[in-house]
Amino acid sequence: MIRRVIPTWLFFALAIAGVSVLLVSYEFLSQRQTRINPKQTTIPSFEKLGEGVKRMFAKQGTQENPKPPMFWNDMRATLWRLFIGMGIGVLASVLVGVLMGAYRWIEAPLSPIVMFLSKIPPTGMMPIYFAVAGTDQRMFTSMVALGIFFSMTQSIYQSVRDNVTDEAINKAYTLGASESEVIFEVIWKQILPNVIDCIRAQIGPAMIFLIAAEMVVSDAGLGYQIRMQSRVLNMNIVFVYLLVLGLIGVVAEYSLLWVRRRLCPWFEGT
Structure with missing residues (x-):
């Protein structure tokens, strides 16, 4: 059944x-x-993966000039870029998406632009990001932020149109609510579970955009290290880095589910 x-x-x-x-x-x-092939490294055994973990956490540099293990250096770079890029992208998409769903005069000029740009793969626009933002932190931030902005804006705008009824808005006006109160007390609270689900859905794409950019121009980060280690067939390190990427996504997923349960106890979706 x-x-x-x-x-x-x-x-x-x-x-x-x-x-x-x-x-x-x-x-x-x-x-x-x-x-x-006894010398193969394409599919490393669990024993070889353990050796890769040891190399990832081995001390770098010299005794006079010690450096942190490469894993912590790469993890710090990737998580910082991901956090900043997603933070900017989420805030911008929530603002624009809510305004598009609330005001027809904002929806009319922006909806065709957002719809069109949401269909262009951000990885295909990498040369534009390189030319406009350079190859430093600004490029990674803009890659992630703009990569999720258009599709997430469209989802939030559609959520406002579909999930917030005219009846609820009119009732709020009848009770004396102002426009800002309608937006925050009616629209925002009604779409908040959907916004959190939108963020959950964008974690994977955001990581794809960031890893792709790190593989091309970065000198630190998980994507950079995957590219460098795969060149010399150190797949025992590559596989562990891929496992770490998956764990980052799983932790982010369950963290957002916990946030949704705390902020939206009335929401029964899963």
Whole structure:
């Protein structure tokens, strides 16, 4: 039966079984590839992955001039760029999306522009970012912020149009609410769960844009290190960095779900 409820213990047992099958299959492929070519590094075993982790956290520099391990240096650079870029992109898209959904005179000129630019892949516009913003922090910030801005603006604008009824707005006006009170007390509270879900949906694309940019022009970051290590076939480091990227996304996902439960206890979506 579609959407039939299963016991919680069975759900978690199946989840653990799925992960276990994936890990066992990976190790089987690694051992099989090693038997064919003992020097292969394309699919490193778990033992080789452990060696890669040790290299990631090994001390850098000299005794007189010590430097932090490359992992912390790359992680700090990527997370800072991602946080700043997504912060600017989310704030701008919320502001423009709400205004477009609330005022027809703002929707009319902006909706065709937003719709058109949301269809252009941000990675295809990288040469423009390089020419306009250079290759420093401004480029990474603009790449992430503009990369999520247009599609997220369109989603928020559509959420205002679909989820906030004219009846609710008219009731608020009848009770004496001002325009700002209607926006904050009626529109904003009604679309807040959808805004949080929009942010959740944009985490993956934002990371794609950032990693792509780091692979091309950065001298630090997870994307940069993946490119450099893959050149010399150090796949035991590349695979661990990919695992870290996935963990960043999972932590961000569940953090936003927790925020949604705290801020929107009435929302029953999952």
